[in-house]
Amino acid sequence: MNYLDRNEFNFEPSQKVLDAIKNFNPKDLCFYTRIYDQGKKSVISVRLSELYGVPEEQVLLGYGGEDILKNAVHYFLMNSDLKTILIPEFSWWYYNRIAGECGGEFQMYPLHEVGDTFAYDVKEVIEYTNRVHPRMLLLASPNNPTGNSLTPEEIGEIMENIPSDTMVLIDEAYASFITSDTDYIAPLVNKYQNLIISRTLSKFYGLPGLRLGFGFIGKGHDQFISYINKYLGYNRFSEAVGLAALESDEHYRRVADEMDWGRKLYKKELGDLPGFKVYKSVANFILIKYPLEIKEQLQKAIAAQDYKIKFMSDKGLESCIRITLGRKEQTQAVCDTILKVYNDSKK
Ligand SMILES: Cc1ncc(COP(=O)(O)O)c(C=O)c1O
The missing domain is CATH 3.40.640.10 (Type I PLP-dependent aspartate aminotransferase-like (Major domain))
Known part of the structure; x- marks a missing residue:
């Protein structure tokens, strides 16, 4: 399952984090x-x-x-x-x-x-x-x-x-x-x-x-x-x-920079479609307005791909999805799915 619904981290931890886990002395937990x-x-x-x-x-x-x-x-x-x-x-x-x-x-x-x-x-x-x-x-x-x-x-x-x-x-x-x-x-x-x-x-x-x-x-x-x-x-x-x-800011800053690729892809692919609006994103998620009439189809298609994204239910944002910015292939898969569902709805 690809979890893009709760603003989690779909990348690798830093080497320092991996080392800290590997080198942790279990006896420290005894005191x-x-x-x-x-x-x-x-x-x-x-x-x-x-x-x-x-x-x-x-x-x-x-x-x-x-x-x-x-x-x-x-x-x-x-x-x-x-x-x-x-x-x-x-x-x-x-x-x-x-x-x-x-x-x-x-x-x-x-x-x-x-x-x-x-x-x-x-x-x-x-x-x-x-x-x-x-x-x-x-x-x-x-x-x-x-x-x-x-x-x-x-x-x-x-x-x-x-x-x-x-x-x-x-x-x-x-x-x-x-x-x-x-x-x-x-x-x-x-x-x-x-x-x-x-x-x-x-x-x-x-x-x-x-x-x-x-x-x-x-x-x-x-x-x-x-x-x-x-x-x-x-x-x-x-x-x-x-x-x-x-101590790993450099690693995590690189990951944060990678997320920009996803922001740009959503903007480019969905930004100008009728009924869509891609909001400015400054964090590890992006908010996108979509035509509400494709909600059910979109939910099914996203689930069929083994993905989770957040379909908003807050009053005023019912027509929005919030997607965690993940790895490139995840972003591509979600974006392609949205496009396919939208294009199918126009046939
Ligand atoms: C706005 C906001 N604040 C705080 C948190 C809390 O995160 P955590 O308890 O994992 O630090 C979240 C988690 O999604 C959040 O969206």
Whole structure:
């Protein structure tokens, strides 16, 4: 089966990752880590602190980005009279699910379709946040499934103009696909105590099965940090593999560059067909609008090829598919299948 439905990684792990797995000492699993004797959470939070220039105390670790998001949403909604989380109109279904799990409510702010992309209207996000006064504002950059993102300046503008008791969580699961520049993160989390930026090794670093997410939080959240912390340490195998992935940027950047071939193919082959629209892609997936009348045929044809892609069901995106950017032959196969189903429908 070819899985192109959940933004996973259809390429090879880096040599450093393979070596770390091969050379891992199984006896390390017989003991908890001792790094907490030095007042640190993990070897990986120490490394992330060096790489991102954020003090280790402000580095968050979790079982994937999902764990960081869940812990933050649960903690901040449960410890406040404000129970609302404000999320983008089209976004990962998980955001409102976790708010619901702890008795919170969600409201949505709009995203706007502009040309071949979607966009945040920063002024409107600020206006919604002041009007709703949520406990949390969720921004995803790039957003899944629409792919739009925020610049550091736009993040700063939002932070300057919203209530200081609204915690802002920026989900940057896909951010490394846009740029390897991470220098903007430390100044932002140092300046704004109500900011969390969450990242993961699941997307750019291609290790969704490892379940390792990380994040950075503004100063002064000792209670939340102790809430999310694991007192007996983190999975030592994941730590070793994660460290190797963080040293493999060159490999993963090459893979990310390869994905551009797929973006161009979809655009070239489908972009001008009636009823289709290929949205701008900046992450490891691409959103494509297609004529809804071919949905059933397309679902059958894709399944018959042993492929999975995501047929969107979100209100407003029912006529879209989201496809993970995979290897060339996978992209070619999916693109050919879409074309064939479309051409057959015209006969
Ligand atoms: C927008 C977004 N954030 C976070 C995640 C979480 O990924 P993980 O828990 O594997 O880090 C995903 C996974 O698909 C995602 O799409």
